[in-house]
Structures are given as structure tokens and as C-alpha cells.
Amino acid sequence: MTESLRSVSIHVPVLARVEGEGALDLRIDNGVIAELRLRIFEPPRFFEKFLEGHHYSEIPDMVARICGICPVAYQVTAAQALEKLFGVELDPWARAMRRVFYCGEWIQSHSLHIHLLAAPDFFGCSSAIELARIAPEEVRRGLRIQALGNELMDLFGARSVHPVGIRIGGFHAAPALSRIQAMRDKLRAALPEAEALVRWAARIQLPPDDQAFISVALRHPTDYAIEAGAIAASDGLLIEAESYDDHFAERHETHSTALFSTYHQQPYLVGPLARLNLNRDRLPEGIKALLAETGFTLPSRNIFHSLLARAVEILLALQEALRLLDHYTMPESPWVPVIPRAGVATGCTEAPRGLLWHRYEMDDDGRVVSARIVPPTSQNQGRIEEDLRLSLLNFGLDQPDEALRLHCEKVIRNYDPCISCATHFLRMRVERT
Amino acid sequence: MNVASANPSKPRVAVHKFSSCDGCQLAFLNLGEDLLTLADRVDLVHFAEAGPLDPDTEVDVAFVEGSVYTPEDRERIQHIRRHSRLLIAIGACAVSGGIQALRNSADGGDWVAQIYAHPEAIDSLEHSTPIAQHVKVDFELWGCPVSGPQMLVVVNSLLLGVTPYDNADKVCTECKRRNLTCIMVSRGVACMGPVTRAGCGALCPSLGRDCYGCYGPAAHANTDALAARFTHQGLAPQAIMRRFQSINSQAPVFLAAADKLRKRND
Numbered sequence: 001m002t003e004s005l006r007s008v009s010i011h012v013p014v015l016a017r018v019e020g021e022g023a024l025d026l027r028i029d030n031g032v033i034a035e036l037r038l039r040i041f042e043p044p045r046f047f048e049k050f051l052e053g054h055h056y057s058e059i060p061d062m063v064a065r066i067c068g069i070c071p072v073a074y075q076v077t078a079a080q081a082l083e084k085l086f087g088v089e090l091d092p093w094a095r096a097m098r099r100v101f102y103c104g105e106w107i108q109s110h111s112l113h114i115h116l117l118a119a120p121d122f123f124g125c126s127s128a129i130e131l132a133r134i135a136p137e138e139v140r141r142g143l144r145i146q147a148l149g150n151e152l153m154d155l156f157g158a159r160s161v162h163p164v165g166i167r168i169g170g171f172h173a174a175p176a177l178s179r180i181q182a183m184r185d186k187l188r189a190a191l192p193e194a195e196a197l198v199r200w201a202a203r204i205q206l207p208p209d210d211q212a213f214i215s216v217a218l219r220h221p222t223d224y225a226i227e228a229g230a231i232a233a234s235d236g237l238l239i240e241a242e243s244y245d246d247h248f249a250e251r252h253e254t255h256s257t258a259l260f261s262t263y264h265q266q267p268y269l270v271g272p273l274a275r276l277n278l279n280r281d282r283l284p285e286g287i288k289a290l291l292a293e294t295g296f297t298l299p300s301r302n303i304f305h306s307l308l309a310r311a312v313e314i315l316l317a318l319q320e321a322l323r324l325l326d327h328y329t330m331p332e333s334p335w336v337p338v339i340p341r342a343g344v345a346t347g348c349t350e351a352p353r354g355l356l357w358h359r360y361e362m363d364d365d366g367r368v369v370s371a372r373i374v375p376p377t378s379q380n381q382g383r384i385e386e387d388l389r390l391s392l393l394n395f396g397l398d399q400p401d402e403a404l405r406l407h408c409e410k411v412i413r414n415y416d417p418c419i420s421c422a423t424h425f426l427r428m429r430v431e432r433t
Numbered sequence: 434m435n436v437a438s439a440n441p442s443k444p445r446v447a448v449h450k451f452s453s454c455d456g457c458q459l460a461f462l463n464l465g466e467d468l469l470t471l472a473d474r475v476d477l478v479h480f481a482e483a484g485p486l487d488p489d490t491e492v493d494v495a496f497v498e499g500s501v502y503t504p505e506d507r508e509r510i511q512h513i514r515r516h517s518r519l520l521i522a523i524g525a526c527a528v529s530g531g532i533q534a535l536r537n538s539a540d541g542g543d544w545v546a547q548i549y550a551h552p553e554a555i556d557s558l559e560h561s562t563p564i565a566q567h568v569k570v571d572f573e574l575w576g577c578p579v580s581g582p583q584m585l586v587v588v589n590s591l592l593l594g595v596t597p598y599d600n601a602d603k604v605c606t607e608c609k610r611r612n613l614t615c616i617m618v619s620r621g622v623a624c625m626g627p628v629t630r631a632g633c634g635a636l637c638p639s640l641g642r643d644c645y646g647c648y649g650p651a652a653h654a655n656t657d658a659l660a661a662r663f664t665h666q667g668l669a670p671q672a673i674m675r676r677f678q679s680i681n682s683q684a685p686v687f688l689a690a691a692d693k694l695r696k697r698n699d
Contacts, residue, residue: 068453071456116482164636
């Protein structure tokens with residue numbers, strides 16, 4: 001699969017360990033970056049189009065299929081948007097369990113990313129299976145935490161990939177008390193493991209990096225925002241999901257099938273590090289103390305802290321799930337009835353990879369007239385390119401191609417891009433003149 | 434389908450991805466510590482999301498997730514077939530074209546123009562098609578998504594030199610085994626279980642909700658009778674059609690059922 005280029009053409013096979021198909025084109029002219037493009041060529045699957053005409057009750061099952069790794073994010077965001085439009089007030093039980101369910105996804109997705117995708121880079125390994133040979137306990141611990149996240153999702157959704165538990169108005173069913181009790185024991189037992197994970201992640205030697213970027217994340221009046229909140233930016237913006245289009249725009253670049261998002265014409269960061277940067281004051285005291293102890297100071301301008309940020313959020317999600325399940329009682333009904341009405345439904349939550357925004361125009365019968373979905377990876381796309389430019393300059397353009405490629409891969413993996421669809425090849429072309 | 438005898442050392446296994454949500458590969462990545470056991474028993478030579486990359490090497494078994502949706506996909510699946518002794522399609526996208534095949538019955542070109550400012554730069558085929566439409570497939574595992582236990586049964590069968598069991602029976606049989614009261618009979622829920630392939634373990638009915646057919650059509654599915662039952666329950670013709678036009682819309686049995694309803698409505 002060699003690609004012929006004008007001058008020096010190097011085909012470096014493949015960025016593994018990302019979720020999706022991307023490529024990086026890098027051209028260096030006389031020691032200056034002349035071109036740097038992250039190309040995403042996943043074939044579009046047109047979700048927004050085929051949602052049209054479907055009934056609101058079918059939306060959670062359909063949008064889940066956008067991503068096998070974060071289906072809950074899609075389901076909860078759609079439900080939140082539609083419930084707002086339909087004027088549905090969720091039962092406090094359902095509201096709390098939505099957050100617990102979402103915590104399960106954070107735990108699963110973050111642990112998968114840390115151990116299977118990102119960490120091997122920092123130990124000179126090409127996979128978690130290789131890493132398990134030199135750090136068996138740490139990898140096993142990670143896989144156990146990931147499995148627990150999956151189990152928490154199972155509890156409410158019967159399975160963790162495309163779970164079937166959510167309905168507009170609440171959940172289809174409430175788990176029995178005995179299952180919740182068993183889950184509480186497991187969550188409690190996992191807390192020291194997650195703490196150890198944070199300490200381990202904090203000890204990983206990171207490349208130094210210092211970049212100015214805008215962080216964007218949800219912000220909640222009291223909680224660490226996950227399934228609800230207003231959209232905040234590190235320059236002080238605080239808006240409701242409905243005003244998203246006044247500040248953010250999407251554009252199509254020909255080299256990518258994912259749209260690029262900008263905030264006031266600039267790239268911006270979403271995801272775990274952006275969340276910690278904006279919501280560090282919402283962390284429980286215990287976690288703040290642990291961070292102080294490990295020397296992780298926030299806000300951080302080093303994107304390599306993303307792995308540690310995920311570890312911190314795993315601990316947070318475990319604590320939150322435990323807290324919310326602590327006084328669990330069976331609800332009278334797991335859902336409230338819904339009466340559809342026409343209008344525009346807008347919703348926003350924090351998917352594991354960052355802000356996820358949905359907008360649905362609905363008709364009187366509760367059917368979709370039009371849909372728009374802005375996933376985290378398209379929001380991070382511009383920032384990834386900007387980051388690559390800066391960090392490559394930092395790293396030194398005279399480095400050998402192989403070292404350049406590895407560094408680029410590491411940078412890209414910080415964002416945990418979820419390009420779900422098609423192959424997982426990052427074909428990097430380096431041209432030098 | 435004997436991998437074990439063909440290769441006395443570890444069988445070489447590849448996991449390939451086509452157009453999909455990544456969810457079926459998670460059947461491997463979500464195995465927890467069993468993933469390390471699996472890595473001991475087989476030689477994972479290509480599995481991009483997990484790290485190993487070698488798409489060109491000869492393998493004993495290739496698991497293929499996703500549907501064929503780009504011109505490049507068409508070439509790639511041929512290449513994979515040539516280099517794999519056994520090819521196993523996993524999940525709805527790979528066996529029926531998946532949810533993205535809903536585009537097959539619509540004007541896809543127009544859709545591109547509505548979403549992208551530069552439609553000419555989008556390189557996708559008009560139809561999302563299953564793997565078996567392009568190459569010989571040795572075994573198909575249905576489900577959206579396939580589950581970890583389902584995958585392990587297949588892997589272990591192959592390791593033991595046994596043809597994997599193909600359960601094409603209906604979800605109803607799983608409800609009976611789980612002792613779940615039929616939600617259709619007892620509560621009038623429009624459940625797709627009577628025509629849907631088993632394999633999930635009747636997850637939706639266990640939560641008191643309708644099966645929505647994500648495992649595709651079962652063998653001998655009587656879609657006419659089910660559609661008549663839905664009508665009797667008061668579902669509008671459009672709503673009944675949508676029941677068949679979802680995750681596995683291009684599976685021939687569901688496609689035929691939807692077409693029949695459409696013709697009747699016209």
C-alpha cells in the first residue's frame with residue numbers, strides 16, 4: 001500500500017488503537033510544516049437523515065448505533081432533549097439513575113482507552129497484551145475496572161453495547177434491590193483500585209507540553225457535570241444548549257468526512273481534560289486531596305494529562321455511582337408517561353470524549369422532521385490539527401520519520417478520537433523537500 | 434471448520450473492521466481479564482483497535498465487523514478473503530448491511546448534499562451491503578451487537594474443531610427458557626420476538642419492553658402473521674413497516690415484509 005508522492009514518500013503503516021479510520025498528511029518544506037491535515041475518511045452513515053420520519057420512541061435505539069463505545073451518551077442526550085420539549089419532569093429516581101448509568105459508560109470507556117489504547121505508548125509497547133507482560137497487575141486492574149463499568153451499564157440497559165433500558169420518560173424497568181446491593185459491594189471494592197490507578201497514571205512520565213487552548217465543557221451548579229448542565233468555556237462563556245449555534249459553527253473540509261467545529265472561529269478542546277479544567281471546583285474533597293498529593297495541578301495546558309484526567313474521572317464516576325445507589329429504593333414507576341408535541345428539542349451531555357449536542361425538530365405526532373448531532377470528535381478535530389503543528393515544532397521536525405509518526409500518534413490518542421466507522425488505518429504520509 | 438487440527442500451534446486470528454459503530458469488536462475488548470486468556474490461546478495478528486497490525490498476513494480465522502460501504506471496502510474484503518482460511522462475519526452490519534443500509538431505500542446522493550458542503554469529496558457507495566454479497570462467508574453471527582458469550586462460543590468451537598452452533602430459532606424460545614411472561618400476549622406489546630433470531634437472551638422482554646429485531650430474522654419467520662397481529666393490536670401500517678425497517682432493514686425476510694406492507698398501503 002505504498003502511496004506515490006511528489007518527493008520523499010514514506011508510508012508508515014498505521015495508527016492503531018484509535019476508534020475509527022483516519023490518516024495524517026504531513027509535508028515538510030525546508031524544515032517548515034507546509035501541510036498538516038488529519039483526514040477522516042470513515043464513510044458517513046447518515047444517521048441524521050434516516051432518523052427523519054421515525055417516532056420519538058425509536059430514537060434511543062437508533063442513535064445508540066452511532067457508537068458502540070458510548071451508546072449511553074447518545075441515548076441520554078436524545079432523551080434529555082425530547083423530554084425537555086415534551087415538558088416531561090423525570091421522577092427523581094430516574095434522574096439519579098440516568099447519571100449512574102452514564103457513570104458506567106465513563107468507567108468502561110475511560111478504562112478501555114487508558115489501558116487498551118493509550119497507556120502502551122508510554123511504556124514502549126504496541127498493545128495492552130504486550131503491556132500486560134511488563135505491567136500485568138496494572139493491566140488486569142484496568143480490565144477489571146472496565147468490566148465493572150460494563151456491568152453497571154448492564155444493570156440498567158441489559159447489555160453495555162447498545163443497551164435497551166432507556167425510554168423517553170425514564171427507564172423501561174428498575175433493577176431489583178438485591179442486584180443494586182451486589183453492585184454497591186463491587187463499586188466499594190473498586191474504589192481503592194481506582195485510587196491506585198490514579199496514582200499509577202500520575203507517575204507515568206509525560207512529554208512536557210504547554211499550549212494555550214480553549215476548554216469547553218458542561219457546567220452544573222452543584223455537581224461535576226455529566227448528564228446535565230450548561231455549556232461553559234474557559235473564556236467565561238456560559239450558555240444553554242439552545243444557544244449553541246450562536247457561538248459554535250460546523251464546516252466541512254474536503255479532507256474529512258467528519259465536520260469541523262469552531263468556537264468563535266477558533267478550535268477548542270472538549271473531553272476529560274477540558275472538563276477537569278473547567279469543573280475542578282466540583283470535584284469531591286477526597287479527589288482534590290488525592291490530586292494535590294500526586295502533584296496534578298489544574299487547569300492544565302498539557303494535553304498529555306488526558307490519560308490522568310480519565311483516571312480521575314473513573315474514580316469520580318465510581319464514587320458518584322456509589323453515592324447515588326446508596327439509598328436506593330424501588331420507584332413507583334421507572335418511567336412517566338409522555339405526550340409528544342411539535343417543536344425543537346435540544347440536548348447536551350458529556351460523552352466520555354466530550355460535549356455531545358443533539359437537536360431534533362419534531363412534528364405533532366412525535367416524529368422527527370430533522371435532526372442534527374454534533375459529536376465530540378468533530379469538535380476536537382480542529383484542535384488536534386493545531387496541537388499536532390505545535391507539538392511537532394516542539395518535538396523537532398528534524399527527528400526521524402518513525403519518531404515523528406509515533407509522536408503524532410501519541411498526540412492524537414490523547415483526544416481518544418472516536419471515528420467509529422471503516423478501518424482503523426492512520427496512513428501517514430511525510431513529504432520532505 | 435477445524436482450526437485446531439490445521440495448526441498445531443496457536444491459530445492465527447485477525448479482526449477487521451468495515452463500516453460500523455465498533456460495537457461488535459467490543460465483544461472481544463470487553464472480555465475483561467478473559468481478553469488476556471484469549472491472547473494466550475490464539476495469535477492475534479491483526480486487530481487494529483487492540484494494537485496488532487498486519488492486515489496482509491495469512492490467517493486461520495478472520496472476524497469481519499461492518500458493512501461494505503466504500504469502493505475501497507470492496508477491494509479490501511477480497512484481499513482479506515484471499516488471505517483467510519475461514520472468514521466469519523460478525524454483527525448486523527456484516528450480515529445484513531446494518532442500520533446504515535436504511536439509506537439503500539432512499540436517495541443517498543441527495544443525503545450527501547444535504548450534510549456536506551463538498552459532496553464531491555465524499556467517497557461512499559450508494560448501498561451498504563453485507564460481506565456475503567462480496568465474498569464467500571464461512572459463518573455468520575447475527576446481532577446488533579454480537580455479545581461476548583456468543584463470540585466465545587464461536588472461538589471455543591473453532592479451537593475444538595467443531596462447527597459453531599447456529600441458533601436461528603426465535604427470541605420467543607429464549608423467553609420461555611427464562612420463564613418470562615409473554616409481553617405480547619399478556620400486555621399487548623408489539624414485540625418482534627416471534628420473527629427475530631435468538632442469541633441475545635431475550636434482553637428486551639426481560640425489561641418488559643418490545644424486542645425490536647436487532648438480531649435479524651429467525652428461520653421460518655412468519656412475518657405475515659406478525660404484521661396481522663400488529664394490525665389487530667392497533668398499529669398503523671406505517672408503524673408496522675418501521676418495525677421491519679430498522680437495524681436489519683436489508684435482511685431479505687424483513688425487506689420482503691416491509692415491501693409487502695408498502696404495496697398494500699399504496
